Amino acid sequence: MSKLKVTATRDGFRRAGRAWPAAGGVIDTKDFTSAQIAALKGEPMLEVSEAPAENGAKPADGSKSKK
Numbered sequence: 155m156s157k158l159k160v161t162a163t164r165d166g167f168r169r170a171g172r173a174w175p176a177a178g179g180v181i182d183t184k185d186f187t188s189a190q191i192a193a194l195k196g197e198p199m200l201e202v203s204e205a206p207a208e209n210g211a212k213p214a215d216g217s218k219s220k221k
Contacts, residue, residue: 156183157205160194167199180205 161178168174170190178201183191195202 157181158183158191158194159203159205161201163199163201169197169200170194174200 157180159178159180160174162174162176165176166173170186170193186194194200
C-alpha cells in the first residue's frame with residue numbers, strides 16, 4: 155500500500171474528483187486509478203511526493219516492525 159502527500163498551490167484546487175487543500179494531505183493510492191495518479195503527478199498546480207512511513211506501522215507482510 156503506497157501513500158502520497160498532495161499539496162495544492164491554491165486551496166481547493168480540483169483534480170481527480172477531489173478538492174485539494176493548500177495545507178496538503180496524505181492519500182492512499184489504492185483509492186485512485188492509475189490514470190488519476192498520473193494526472194495528479196502531472197498537474198503543475200499540485201505538489202505530489204511519497205508520504206513518509208507512519209511511525210509504528212506494521213510491515214505489509216504482517217510481521218512486527220523493529221524499533
